[in-house]
Amino acid sequence: GESVGLHLPTLSVQEGDNSIINCAYSNSASDYFIWYKQESGKGPQFIIDIRSNMDKRQGQRVTVLLNKTVKHLSLQIAATQPGDSAVYFCAENITHVNTGGFKTIFGAGTRLFVKA
Amino acid sequence: EADIYQTPRYLVIGTGKKITLECSQTMGHDKMYWYQQDPGMELHLIHYSYGVNSTEKGDLSSESTVSRIRTEHFPLTLESARPSHTSQYLCASSPRTGATEGYTFGSGTRLTVV
Numbered sequence: 001g002e003s004v005g006l007h008l009p010t011l012s013v014q015e016g017d018n019s020i021i022n023c024a025y026s027n028s029a030s031d032y033f034i035w036y037k038q039e040s041g042k043g044p045q046f047i048i049d050i051r052s053n054m055d056k057r058q059g060q061r062v063t064v065l066l067n068k069t070v071k072h073l074s075l076q077i078a079a080t081q082p083g084d085s086a087v088y089f090c091a092e093n094i095t096h097v098n099t100g101g102f103k104t105i106f107g108a109g110t111r112l113f114v115k116a
Numbered sequence: 117e118a119d120i121y122q123t124p125r126y127l128v129i130g131t132g133k134k135i136t137l138e139c140s141q142t143m144g145h146d147k148m149y150w151y152q153q154d155p156g157m158e159l160h161l162i163h164y165s166y167g168v169n170s171t172e173k174g175d176l177s178s179e180s181t182v183s184r185i186r187t188e189h190f191p192l193t194l195e196s197a198r199p200s201h202t203s204q205y206l207c208a209s210s211p212r213t214g215a216t217e218g219y220t221f222g223s224g225t226r227l228t229v230v
Binding site (some may be wrong): 111 | 158206210219224
């Protein structure tokens with residue numbers, strides 16, 4: 001098929017090391033952020049989320065950090081495992097004040113390779 | 117178990133054929149979406165729906181059409197397939213309100229037009 005976008009940046013880490021995947025978001029009015037993991041041949045899967053009134057949220061082996069000042073979001077994976085190899089997408093939600101609806105914008109994604 | 121289903125999983129079809137990619141969800145979500153994604157590339161929104169009888173074009177121009185006659189069903193149709201339509205098509209859904217929930221994605225349909 002015809003390529004319509006850019007190739008994704010990649011991150012290669014050693015098994016057992018911590019991984020940090022970064023994302024710059026576009027809209028200062030975004031109020032909710034999500035990280036998705038997409039394994040080969042599958043659809044993206046929800047990993048962790050964070051609201052704009054927080055700057056850190058922890059899950060199982062994953063932590064999301066939000067810096068609203070510079071519009072930056074990061075995903076930290078502790079003790080990275082081979083099963084963590086995937087493409088990781090960040091997404092931002094912008095709530096429409098009048099309607100209560102929202103728009104979701106996906107980032108470009110980062111491909112994580114875990115070396116055994 | 118509530119989920120979102122896409123069929124077929126893989127499809128190889130000849131140029132000029134009409135095809136419909138199926139997407140159904142059992143979560144009662146009002147919002148549904150179709151994304152196009154080339155392997156290893158970004159997600160591009162091609163169609164979305166906020167409810168029954170509501171459909172909109174997304175950010176990426178597409179020669180496909182969609183319909184939303186039932187809440188749970190959001191099929192995507194290509195009237196005349198071309199090799200440039202070769203790609204992966206991902207369906208997703210989300211609740212109507214409450215911006216603090218992410219999308220649920222299907223496993224995708226990988227389409228090859230020869």
